[in-house]
Amino acid sequence: MAKLSINGRAVEVDVEADTPLLYVLRDDLKMNGAKFGCGLGQCGACTVLVDDKAVFSCMVPVSVLEGRKVTTLEGLGTIDKPGPLQRAFIEEQAAQCGYCTAGILMRAEGLLRENRRPTDAQIRERLSANLCRCGTHNRVIKAVKRAAEYLRTAATTDSNRT
Amino acid sequence: MGCLRHYPLGRGGRGDSGLSEARCDARGNMRVIRGLLIAIAALGVIVGGYAWRSSFAPIDRPQASSFPVENVKAGAVLAAIGNCATCHTRDGGAAYAGGRPIVTPFGTIHATNITPDPSTGIGGWSEPAFIRAVREGVSRDGRHLYPAFPYDHMAKMAESDIKNVYAFLMTRRAQVSASPANELAFPFNIRSLVAGWKLFFLDRGGFTQDASKTAEWNRGAYLVEGLAHCGSCHTPRNVLGAEDKSRAYAGADVQGWTAPALGATSVAAVPWTGERLAEYLGKGRSPQHGVAAGPMADVIGNLAQVPDSDIKAMATYVASLAGAATKERQERGARAIARAGGEGAVTRPAAAAAPGASVYAGACAGCHGEAGRQPLDPALNLALSTTVRAASPNNLVRVVLGGIGRTDNQPGPHMPGFANALTDKQIGDLLEYVRANFTDRPVFAGLDVAIRKARQ
Numbered sequence: 001m002a003k004l005s006i007n008g009r010a011v012e013v014d015v016e017a018d019t020p021l022l023y024v025l026r027d028d029l030k031m032n033g034a035k036f037g038c039g040l041g042q043c044g045a046c047t048v049l050v051d052d053k054a055v056f057s058c059m060v061p062v063s064v065l066e067g068r069k070v071t072t073l074e075g076l077g078t079i080d081k082p083g084p085l086q087r088a089f090i091e092e093q094a095a096q097c098g099y100c101t102a103g104i105l106m107r108a109e110g111l112l113r114e115n116r117r118p119t120d121a122q123i124r125e126r127l128s129a130n131l132c133r134c135g136t137h138n139r140v141i142k143a144v145k146r147a148a149e150y151l152r153t154a155a156t157t158d159s160n161r162t
Numbered sequence: 163m164g165c166l167r168h169y170p171l172g173r174g175g176r177g178d179s180g181l182s183e184a185r186c187d188a189r190g191n192m193r194v195i196r197g198l199l200i201a202i203a204a205l206g207v208i209v210g211g212y213a214w215r216s217s218f219a220p221i222d223r224p225q226a227s228s229f230p231v232e233n234v235k236a237g238a239v240l241a242a243i244g245n246c247a248t249c250h251t252r253d254g255g256a257a258y259a260g261g262r263p264i265v266t267p268f269g270t271i272h273a274t275n276i277t278p279d280p281s282t283g284i285g286g287w288s289e290p291a292f293i294r295a296v297r298e299g300v301s302r303d304g305r306h307l308y309p310a311f312p313y314d315h316m317a318k319m320a321e322s323d324i325k326n327v328y329a330f331l332m333t334r335r336a337q338v339s340a341s342p343a344n345e346l347a348f349p350f351n352i353r354s355l356v357a358g359w360k361l362f363f364l365d366r367g368g369f370t371q372d373a374s375k376t377a378e379w380n381r382g383a384y385l386v387e388g389l390a391h392c393g394s395c396h397t398p399r400n401v402l403g404a405e406d407k408s409r410a411y412a413g414a415d416v417q418g419w420t421a422p423a424l425g426a427t428s429v430a431a432v433p434w435t436g437e438r439l440a441e442y443l444g445k446g447r448s449p450q451h452g453v454a455a456g457p458m459a460d461v462i463g464n465l466a467q468v469p470d471s472d473i474k475a476m477a478t479y480v481a482s483l484a485g486a487a488t489k490e491r492q493e494r495g496a497r498a499i500a501r502a503g504g505e506g507a508v509t510r511p512a513a514a515a516a517p518g519a520s521v522y523a524g525a526c527a528g529c530h531g532e533a534g535r536q537p538l539d540p541a542l543n544l545a546l547s548t549t550v551r552a553a554s555p556n557n558l559v560r561v562v563l564g565g566i567g568r569t570d571n572q573p574g575p576h577m578p579g580f581a582n583a584l585t586d587k588q589i590g591d592l593l594e595y596v597r598a599n600f601t602d603r604p605v606f607a608g609l610d611v612a613i614r615k616a617r618q
Contacts, residue, residue, distance in 0.1 A: 018523035040528055040538070041578035053582035060583045061524020068585075129578070 002062035006031070007075030017063035022046045024062055025072060033073025033102050037131075044130030047103035048072045054110035054129075073102045076109060084154070085109055088147035089140075096134035104130045108144045116152050118144065195401060199355050213357035215304040218294070220286030223278050223336070229329040237330025240323055242467040244316075244389045248460040249273045259283070259337035264310050269346035271310045279336040292328045293321060299360065306356035308344075309363070309403065318369040318388030363404035382479025385472060392480070395421035395457065411483050418616060419456040420554045425483045429603070430548045432495035433487035439477035444470065447540060450499060452548045453577075455566045456557065498546060508545040509533040510599050518595025521588055525580060526596075540575060544600040555593060555606040559616045562589055586613045 002019070004011050006029070013028045025031045025048070034057050037045030041056040048057045049071040077083030082090065085105050095101040104127060111118055111126045118126075123144050132140070241247065250273045252261035260275035260283075278285040284292065284302070291302040299313035300306055307313065316324075349355060369388055371380050386392050397405040398414040413423035422428065432438075432450045441447070446454040446462035454462040465473060487495070501508065509532070513519065523532065529541035537543050544550050549557045565579035584592065590609050597606055606612075 017520035018527075020524055040575070042575055050583060055583040056578060059525050059528065059578065059580075061520055063520040063524065064584055064588045 002065070004062065004065055004070060005068070006070045007072060008069075013062070015062060018061045020058050021048065021060045021062055021065065021070065022057040025057065031072055031074050034106075035099055035102050037099070037103075042131070043100070044103040044107065045100050047106040047130065049106060049110050049113075052110065052113045054107040071106075071109070073105060076105065084150040085112070085144070085147040088143040088150060092139045092143035092146060094136050094139040094143040096136050100130055100132040100134075104132065104140060108140075108147070111144070112148055112151060116148055116155070118148060120145075196349055198402065199349060199358065212361070213306070213354035215298075215300045215306070217304040218288055218291035218302045220280070220302070221288045223280050223285035224332055226333040229333050233326045233329040234333050236323075237326035237328070239468055239472075240327050240389060241330050242464040243385055243472065244327070244391070245461050245464050246276070246327075247464065248457075249310075250276050256335075256337045256339065258331065258334055259339040260341045261339060263342075266310070268350040269344065271308055271344045271346070272341040273310075274341055275337060275339050276331050277334045277337040277339075278332045279338050282338055282340040283336060284331065285336055289325060289328050292331075293324050296324050296327070298366070299356065299364065306353045306360075308353075308356060309359065312391040312394045314364050314405070315388050315391035315394065317364060317366055318384065320369070320384075323389070359402065359404070363402070376478075378475045378478050379482060381472070382475035382477070385476050386479050390476060392424070396424050415554070415556065417457055418556060419458075419560060420552060420556045421458075422548055422552060422557075424480055426485060428484060428548070429551045429553070430495075431498040431546050431551060431601075433491050434481055434484065436474070436478045436481040439481050440470075440474045443473045443477055449540075449542065450546050453540070453542060453566055455561055459567070502543045502545040503536075508600050513595055513599035516591065516595040516598065518588075518591035518593070519599075521584065521592040522595055522599075525583065525592070529575075529577070538575075541577070544596060547600070550596055551601050551603050553607075555609045555612045556616070558593055558596075559589065559609070559612045562593070563613075563616055581617070586610070586617065589613050 002013050002015055002017070002024070004013065004021075004024070006025075011029065013024050015024055015028065022034055022036060025034050026036070034048050035045035036058065037043035039058045041059045044056065046056055046058040047054050049055070049069075050060065050065065051068050052071070077086045085108055089095060089101065089105065107127055107130055108123070111123065115122065120141055123141050127140065127144075247257050249262055249264065250258045250260050252259070252273075255261055256277070258276045260273045262273040264271045264273060275283040277283040280286045287295075287302045294300050295302070295307065296313060296316045296319060298317070299309065299311060344351070369384050372383070375383075393405050393410060395416045396411050396413060397407075398409050398412055400406045411424040412427050414421050428434065430451055434448075434451065438448045438450060442451065442454070443462065443465055446459065522530075527535075529538050530544055531537035531541070549561065552558070561577065562584075563579055563581040566577040580589070590613060593606065593609060597603060
C-alpha cells in the first residue's frame with residue numbers, strides 16, 4: 001500500500017513499492033496527463049513535479065513519495081478553467097501532435113515556480129530534458145514567457161488588492 | 163603552493179567552490195606552509211635574484227596567414243590533448259578567452275585569456291615568450307605564473323610541439339576579455355614565492371625516451387607525462403601542492419570528484435588493458451569499467467579531435483603504470499565478467515531487504531538490469547563499475563544526483579539525474595544497497611557527508 005499526495009489530494013493505492021509513479025497515475029488512478037514515452041528517463045513525456053521539482057515519473061518508484069507532494073498536469077487547470085501555462089500554450093499554439101506537451105508543461109511549471117522571469121536561454125536549458133520531434137520549440141518558448149507574464153501580472157494584481 | 167594546483171573545471175565542476183578546501187591536505191597546515199614559503203622565497207632571493215625574470219618586449223600581433231596551415235592543424239590536436247580549452251574558457255564564454263575561476267583554499271585564480279587579443283590576451287607574445295611560459299611558468303612580462311597552469315608537465319613538451327600550439331592559439335579569433343584579478347590571501351599573492359616552489363618541484367629536464375620500451379609506449383609516456391598532464395588530477399599532492407611522485411597515479415580528489423587510481427592500486431573489478439583504455443579514452447566508455455563523467459567528460463570531449471594512434475599510445479602507457487596483472491587478478495576479473503554476463507545483474511539475497519532495494523528496482527533497474535536481465539546498452543552492469551567499488555562515494559553520488567550528460571562524441575541515451583526525485587536519505591539507502599548488492603567492498607564511509615556536499 002502506497003500513500004501519496006497528488007494535486008493536494010491524499011490517495012492510497014495497493015501496489016508494489018517499486019512501481020513507478022507513472023504506472024500508478026495512469027493505470028490505478030486513471031490520470032492520463034503524464035504520458036508514457038520511453039520509460040527510461042530520456043524523453044520527458046512523463047514529467048510531473050515532486051515537491052515543486054520536475055521528475056521523470058517513469059523512474060520514480062512510489063516508495064520514495066511518502067510525505068512528498070506530487071503535482072501532475074491535472075493539477076494545473078481544467079478544460080473549462082485552464083491554468084496560466086495551459087492558456088499561454090493554447091494562445092501561442094505551442095503544440096503540434098501534443099504527445100510531449102504534457103511533460104513540457106510540467107517542466108515549465110517547475111521552472112516558473114522557481115523563476116517568474118526566465119530568459120530564453122533559461123527556458124531552453126531547462127526544457128532540453130524534454131524531447132519534441134514536431135518542432136514547435138520557438139512557440140513553446142514564447143508560451144512559457146507569456147505564462148510567466150500572466151503570473152507576474154496576477155501577482156501584481158493580487159498585491160494591489162491587498 | 164598548498165592547493166594551487168591544476169583543477170580541471172568541467173561541466174561537473176561548476177559551482178562547487180569551497181569543496182576543494184576539504185580535499186586539500188594543506189588546509190590545517192596553513193601556518194606551516196606560509197613559513198615554508200617565506201623561507202623558500204627568501205632562499206630564492208639569496209640565491210642571487212633567482213625569482214627575477216626578464217620581460218620579453220611585446221610584439222605586434224602576428225598575421226594569422228604567417229602560420230603554415232599544417233602547424234595550426236597540429237597545434238589544434240595538441241591543444242585538445244592538453245585539455246587547454248577546459249580551464250581557459252568560462253561557462254558560456256568564447257573558447258580560450260579565459261576567465262574561469264579556479265578555486266583553491268588560498269583563494270581564487272582566474273584562468274587567462276589565451277586568444278591573440280593584444281591587450282587582454284597573448285597577441286603581444288612572441289614565440290620565445292610563449293615557449294618560456296609553457297616550459298618555465300613565466301609570463302611574457304617576467305611574472306611567475308601560478309602552478310594552477312600545469313607547466314610542471316608542459317616542461318616535457320618538445321619545442322616543435324609548443325610552437326605548433328602557439329600557431330594554433332595565435333590564429334584563433336582575438337577575444338577582448340580581461341580575466342578578473344586573482345583573489346589570493348597574503349602571502350600567496352606574492353608571485354615571486356612561486357620561484358621558490360619551482361626550485362623544488364619544476365623538473366626542467368624535458369622528456370627522456372626509454373630505449374627499452376616500444377615507440378608507442380614512449381609516445382604515450384611523452385603525452386601523458388607532458389602535455390596531457392594526467393597526473394595533475396590522478397596523482398595526490400604533497401603539502402606544498404606539488405604532485406607526490408612517490409604516489410604517482412594513486413588517485414586524488416578534484417572538484418568534488420575523485421580521479422581514480424590509474425596504477426596498481428586501482429579497484430577496478432576487471433584489470434584495465436591498453437585496448438580497454440583506448441576504448442575509454444576514445445568513446446568515454448568501457449563497458450567493463452565505467453563511463454566518463456565530471457571533469458573527465460571534458461577530457462574525453464577534447465580527445466575526440468585526437469588521432470587514434472595518439473589515443474592508443476596514451477592508453478598503452480597508462481596501462482603499463484599498473485604493470486601486467488597477476489594471474490590471480492586476471493582470474494578474478496574473468497570471474498567478475500562471467501558472473502555479470504551470465505546471470506543478469508548480480509543479486510545478493512542479503513541485500514534484497516535493504517530499504518534501497520525498491521529504489522533500485524523502480525529507478526535504476528530499467529536500465530542497469532536486475533536478476534535475469536542484462537543492462538540495456540549503454541548502461542553499465544554495476545557489478546563491473548569502478549565507481550561503485552571506489553573507496554570514496556563522491557563520484558557515485560554525483561552521478562546519481564546529476565546524471566551523465568552526452569559527451570561530444572557519444573550521442574544517444576544518457577543517464578538522467580535523480581536530484582529532484584530522491585531525498586538525501588533515499589540516495590543514501592540506494593547507494594548502500596548498490597554497494598552491498600553489486601560489490602564485495604566494505605560499506606561506504608562518509609556517504610551522508612558526500613551527498614550533502616554534492617547537493618550544494
